[in-house]
Amino acid sequence: MHKILLIINREYFSRVKKKSFLLVTFLVPMLFIGMYMAIFFLTKQSYEDTHAIVHVIDEEGSISAQLKSNKHIAYSFSNTGLQEQINSLKDGAKNTNLLLIPADFYTTRKIELLSAGKPNISTQNEVRSQLREIVRNKQYREMGLDVDRIRSINDHIQIAAKEITETGDAKDSHTEVAMGIAMGLCFLIYLSLVLFGTQVMRGVIEEKSNRIVEVVISSVKPFQLMMGKIIGIGMVGITQFVLWIMLSLALMTVFSTAMFSDKEVAQQAMGGNMSELPRDQAAAGSTNFDWMAALDSVNFTELTICFFVFFLGGYLLYSALFAAVGSAVDSETEAGQFTMPITMPLLIPYVLSFGVLINDPHGSIATWLSMIPFTSPVAMLVRIPFGVPTWQIVLSASLLIGGFVLTTWFAARIYRVGILMYGKKASLKELVKWFNYKR
Amino acid sequence: MLDIRHIVKQYSGHRALDDISLQVPRGSIFGLLGPNGAGKTSLIRIINQITAPDSGEIYFDGELLQPKHIERIGYLPEERGLYKKMKIGEQMLYLAQLKGLSRNDAAQRIRNWFEKLQIENWWDKKVEDLSKGMQQKVQFIATVVHEPDLIILDEPFSGFDPVNAQVIQEEILELNKKGATIIYSTHRMESVEELCDYIALINKSKKVLDGPVREIKRSYRNQMYVIEYKEQDGVVPNLRESPLFDLIEEKKTTENYEVTIRVNQNNALNEILLHLIPQVEINQVKEVIPSMHDIFIDQVTTPSINKSTHHA
Numbered sequence: 001m002h003k004i005l006l007i008i009n010r011e012y013f014s015r016v017k018k019k020s021f022l023l024v025t026f027l028v029p030m031l032f033i034g035m036y037m038a039i040f041f042l043t044k045q046s047y048e049d050t051h052a053i054v055h056v057i058d059e060e061g062s063i064s065a066q067l068k069s070n071k072h073i074a075y076s077f078s079n080t081g082l083q084e085q086i087n088s089l090k091d092g093a094k095n096t097n098l099l100l101i102p103a104d105f106y107t108t109r110k111i112e113l114l115s116a117g118k119p120n121i122s123t124q125n126e127v128r129s130q131l132r133e134i135v136r137n138k139q140y141r142e143m144g145l146d147v148d149r150i151r152s153i154n155d156h157i158q159i160a161a162k163e164i165t166e167t168g169d170a171k172d173s174h175t176e177v178a179m180g181i182a183m184g185l186c187f188l189i190y191l192s193l194v195l196f197g198t199q200v201m202r203g204v205i206e207e208k209s210n211r212i213v214e215v216v217i218s219s220v221k222p223f224q225l226m227m228g229k230i231i232g233i234g235m236v237g238i239t240q241f242v243l244w245i246m247l248s249l250a251l252m253t254v255f256s257t258a259m260f261s262d263k264e265v266a267q268q269a270m271g272g273n274m275s276e277l278p279r280d281q282a283a284a285g286s287t288n289f290d291w292m293a294a295l296d297s298v299n300f301t302e303l304t305i306c307f308f309v310f311f312l313g314g315y316l317l318y319s320a321l322f323a324a325v326g327s328a329v330d331s332e333t334e335a336g337q338f339t340m341p342i343t344m345p346l347l348i349p350y351v352l353s354f355g356v357l358i359n360d361p362h363g364s365i366a367t368w369l370s371m372i373p374f375t376s377p378v379a380m381l382v383r384i385p386f387g388v389p390t391w392q393i394v395l396s397a398s399l400l401i402g403g404f405v406l407t408t409w410f411a412a413r414i415y416r417v418g419i420l421m422y423g424k425k426a427s428l429k430e431l432v433k434w435f436n437y438k439r
Numbered sequence: 440m441l442d443i444r445h446i447v448k449q450y451s452g453h454r455a456l457d458d459i460s461l462q463v464p465r466g467s468i469f470g471l472l473g474p475n476g477a478g479k480t481s482l483i484r485i486i487n488q489i490t491a492p493d494s495g496e497i498y499f500d501g502e503l504l505q506p507k508h509i510e511r512i513g514y515l516p517e518e519r520g521l522y523k524k525m526k527i528g529e530q531m532l533y534l535a536q537l538k539g540l541s542r543n544d545a546a547q548r549i550r551n552w553f554e555k556l557q558i559e560n561w562w563d564k565k566v567e568d569l570s571k572g573m574q575q576k577v578q579f580i581a582t583v584v585h586e587p588d589l590i591i592l593d594e595p596f597s598g599f600d601p602v603n604a605q606v607i608q609e610e611i612l613e614l615n616k617k618g619a620t621i622i623y624s625t626h627r628m629e630s631v632e633e634l635c636d637y638i639a640l641i642n643k644s645k646k647v648l649d650g651p652v653r654e655i656k657r658s659y660r661n662q663m664y665v666i667e668y669k670e671q672d673g674v675v676p677n678l679r680e681s682p683l684f685d686l687i688e689e690k691k692t693t694e695n696y697e698v699t700i701r702v703n704q705n706n707a708l709n710e711i712l713l714h715l716i717p718q719v720e721i722n723q724v725k726e727v728i729p730s731m732h733d734i735f736i737d738q739v740t741t742p743s744i745n746k747s748t749h750h751a
Contacts, residue, residue, distance in 0.1 A: 006536050014525065211520030215581065218487045218514040219537035221506075420489070422518060433451050438493060 011232025204326030313400035314377025324411035327418030345374035373403025470635035513587035528562035
């Protein structure tokens with residue numbers, strides 16, 4: 001036991017002391033926060049930028065009177081000629097547009113929007129929705145309908161999606177938040193499993209190609225060396241996560257104070273453009289997403305615990321396989337053909353998560369994938385933000401533990417032979433042979 | 440020290456060790472000889488408990504070989520290396536601790552060795568900054584730092600320049616003098632006669648020969664003698680027709696004749712000399728004793744059917 005601790009110790013400290021570890025540990029949260037900040041400020045910027053100026057040439061004649069300037073858009077009507085307008089547009093300020101409404105607009109419903117740079121999408125949306133309103137009103141009138149009465153129809157329906165918790169209470173469910181978190185978790189666990197698994201493989205290849213492995217296993221059992229490496233690198237991973245969480249929390253607290261002070265912008269940044277249909281604008285106030293409440297609805301403690309449980313389980317399961325691959329090859333370039341089939345079961349739920357799993361987190365595909373040990377680390381973490389019964393989590397975690405015991409046993413049998421095989425090209429047949437060797 | 444009994448090791452389709460039995464006497468330097476692929480490394484790995492035999496057992500100091508004995512064995516594998524990015528000192532500490540030394544103890548002994556080999560300033564160097572020969576030196580220290588009772592060296596001199604090889608050879612002899620038993624595995628014969636008290640020769644998974652070096656060499660004498668003489672009064676003795684011996688070779692140097700003969704009957708050398716003494720002036724008579732190199736080549740290249748006849 002003492003010796004495996006020595007190995008863990010070496011594996012852990014030789015990595016944690018590296019400059020690259022510190023760099024990654026501090027840079028990644030910075031990068032994430034930086035990205036978040038960038039998105040926030042860019043959104044804010046473009047939100048301010050959308051104050052567009054639109055010069056209107058109305059050949060139809062009745063439209064311009066119905067266009068309404070608001071805080072996003074300012075219409076100006078001039079009688080100068082088309083060519084002059086275009087010329088002035090060329091050297092005009094950004095976000096200046098020229099709207100051409102042809103005489104037969106009501107029948108063709110076609111307009112032209114010319115702008116100095118690339119046409120701004122939100123300007124287009126604003127113009128389109130106003131014009132739709134105008135066309136709709138005209139059609140109502142032609143049909144003899146009272147526009148004001150139609151306007152008074154309020155068909156806005158508010159869905160209070162609540163989920164019944166185990167205690168029988170109904171609590172607000174925030175599917176969007178769950179989706180966001182599910183995607184994040186799925187990405188994080190997939191990446192970290194592959195990353196740390198590869199590190200284990202590299203470590204094994206390093207020892208093999210350095211030829212130190214035989215020196216070491218004359219002192220300890222191959223299994224001790226393999227497990228020591230796996231546990232040591234796993235602890236590096238956990239250290240990294242804990243540091244990331246702590247750093248992110250610290251940074252978030254600092255920045256969020258600054259960010260959420262401008263509530264409208266924050267909402268815009270996080271919730272997207274909600275004023276696309278002016279018709280719903282009256283109702284927009286009530287659909288206003290309450291992000292703070294939504295975030296509060298997430299059980300972060302449960303998420304964190306589950307993340308660590310499934311990361312650890314998945315890591316142990318996969319790193320053992322990666323160790324076996326490392327032992328079977330002489331160089332990293334050779335390892336490719338074996339890592340591919342190993343990472344496949346990780347990749348499948350990862351790819352599926354974007355469509356199938358997130359849209360139907362309790363469907364049979366999602367449920368099965370979250371039970372099978374090879375796919376469960378990713379699949380279960382996608383499901384957990386949507387609320388998974390505790391018995392399923394426990395079952396899945398137990399299966400995962402069973403799975404890693406099995407893969408470790410399997411990997412150890414290949415590993416102990418593989419590390420002493422130099423220059424032998426490992427084929428699948430060869431691996432089976434190794435597996436069947438007696439000690 | 441080591442009693443190896445009927446070891447069999449089978450890899451799929453290939454028998455690496457076929458009923459090998461050996462005794463390694465305490466305090467000896469034991470040469471484990473054999474061509475590449477004979478099974479030496481397989482046997483050494485079994486002694487180091489890296490692999491287990493399919494059948495047979497090994498007794499270490501009278502006890503059945505067990506994991507606890509690992510700390511009493513020092514092993515320098517043929518395929519050896521060090522962590523490239525790790526500092527030498529830390530690396531040595533790590534390897535010594537894996538062999539069961541406490542950290543303080545290990546540090547003390549490593550420093551002593553570094554002083555002895557005059558490499559004190561290497562402690563903070565990385566392996567990648569050392570030459571191959573320097574790495575070998577470090578590796579050797581790592582093998583013996585825990586003062587093992589049994590030291591197993593697999594091709595220890597490969598990669599050493601002659602000067603450093605000499606340094607290491609002296610260290611090996613000194614360790615042996617202090618009581619360590621040494622198993623020296625090699626396919627290069629030059630140093631065997633110089634170093635080894637006992638040898639075992641393995642070829643094609645089987646033991647073909649073992650015992651004390653002197654006895655083996657004695658048993659390989661085949662009554663060959665070289666007689667060097669000067670002609671006397673211009674008379675050339677007739678050596679050609681005699682039932683007592685076969686003439687193997689006759690050479691004439693500037694002033695001497697040198698004949699190699701194989702004597703056919705026991706103690707016939709005296710008679711031959713009696714026959715020669717009146718005719719010539721004998722300068723030198725010496726027995727041709729085969730070198731380990733010759734024995735090795737002979738054993739490895741002769742088809743196995745004929746082998747028993749050589750032992751007469």
